[in-house]
Amino acid sequence: MTDDQSRDKRFAVAVVDAVPPEHHLALKAWADQLLIIANSPAPRWQKAKEAMRATRASEVIWPALKTVAKQIKRAGWDTRSGPAKAFVSVAAVSAAVFGGKAAGVAALGTAVGVPLWIVFGTGAWFAKAVADEVTRKSAPAKGATYTVIDADRRDV
Numbered sequence: 001m002t003d004d005q006s007r008d009k010r011f012a013v014a015v016v017d018a019v020p021p022e023h024h025l026a027l028k029a030w031a032d033q034l035l036i037i038a039n040s041p042a043p044r045w046q047k048a049k050e051a052m053r054a055t056r057a058s059e060v061i062w063p064a065l066k067t068v069a070k071q072i073k074r075a076g077w078d079t080r081s082g083p084a085k086a087f088v089s090v091a092a093v094s095a096a097v098f099g100g101k102a103a104g105v106a107a108l109g110t111a112v113g114v115p116l117w118i119v120f121g122t123g124a125w126f127a128k129a130v131a132d133e134v135t136r137k138s139a140p141a142k143g144a145t146y147t148v149i150d151a152d153r154r155d156v
Contacts, residue, residue: 012129016137023061028134030058031118031127038119038127051115065114 033054037047117123
């Protein structure tokens, strides 16, 4: 595993860990839905609309979106080109102006930026990694194991 892959996996694990376990399946469903949208043959405007609809419908993932948005800004926004920043900014303002329900303050950043990053940008890896991590965490344990970290042996 390369350093980039390791960093990406740690990012996805951190996001999944930030979400309460009872919301993990909703997070996975949202990520899977965005991957379906990203891979669909629909026009870009239709994909953007569907991504916003899927995000609004999954209100339980909003705490995770806040974590994702912070990480993306630090790791992705600051290194984006001018045109890429302009696209996300225009999409955010458009959604805020024309989006109707749930197009408030959150829509200007988290609720718009993250789904569009996944559908149009380089974020598809993130959606896949989140879905894989939720699947891994929800898999039943195979047998009981334990690890002794620091112990002294005593004869009883």
